[in-house]
Amino acid sequence: MKKAVLITGASSGIGAATAIEFSKNGYFVYLMGRNKERLQDVALKCRSGASIVSCDLSDEAALNKRLGEVMGAKIHRVECVVNNAGIYESNTTDSGSDELWSRQFEVNMLGPLRIVRAFFPYFKEQGGGSIVNISSTLGLRPQGPTSAYSAVKAALVNWTESLALEGGPLNIRANCVCPGLVDTPIHQFHALPDDQKKETLDKMGGLQPLGRIGKPEDIARAVYFLGSDLSSWTTGAVLSVDGGINLT
Template structure:
């Protein structure tokens, strides 16, 4: 069976680590993001597998770009498909603040981007083969903070949407699950825009919030995404998996 993993936001962080892991397991890849340079770097890092790697720059929040992408995807004649809706943006703001542009941007990428991808890929999912969708939400989608309401609401919507999809798509041989990462060391985190000594201080402060005593790595989230996408979890659908060092309980 030909297996194709379609991974959005694959040019950095969790998406890049996920692409490398699928490739290591000999899946074909379609890696998506806005920046072709970052995607090319991800492709270069996929050295341990034998699958083909297709690179497609695309803004997932732009429905017409996603439609164009889907028409190219159909030419790949995929059998089993894993769609990883990982692309995301984060902007914090004081509660009650954050204008319509901020709210629309957060939802356009974090939720509608995933919806557009699903709508275009669904017709390619042939019922004869098993398929899976993994949505990357956030621990903030389960338990928000005051300063992250737009981002948290977009991720909470993704959690809820995952469950609707799981209910509706099981009969089509499609499983749908969600990973909720905690604080992970990737470019999206503000501490990665600090000079190295300040970043060390920030990480030290964050330690005290973490039951497991440290922030996560992109590879640790990739392992969970891969588990939910692969046949290892063939009887799991509608799961919302926290991979967060326990911070959701703290």
């Protein structure tokens, strides 16, 4: 039975790069997201095969139905899930509405929780599995007007560590990757004209000890390491992939 990985938020950025990285290493990839057209573009780049799982993580009933189909297919053995889907919104404590906080928690925390809750019995039955949650360096050290986003990403880090303790005796590993500033569509500068974008990236890159901002592939390689058997004796790890900005 061919090994497989399920990746949320797989239509672009870190999720798409992670799908391609796993595929390079022989994994069949379940691509989860809402934009079917972009998911299809990513699927074409997955040389070991891919299937699109179009679903909204906030619709728990529909999500469980789709995940049940994946786990019940018996064609592939899902060995890893990568919780990458997320949203970013800027706010301060006194400016963020209850709706903004609820939205951040719904997508960035409850979404991963629902995925893991569905897969836990599956991993337990097959004798193990791997979970990689994508948090952020802002979940470790908040900066600027990111009150809700930073708080929820910190919760994701803490929950990953709890999950590692719960899953350890069952051979279910849980690890967390905390990206720094990465060139992905979640950031406003990604949509700038090429000349303005280059100027912005050069300026931001100059603030990083390694002299550049991250690329999705930088994060994807770290996720693959933690998600695959390359890190079979690693659980509860919180890995910052940030160009060294956490040291400044």
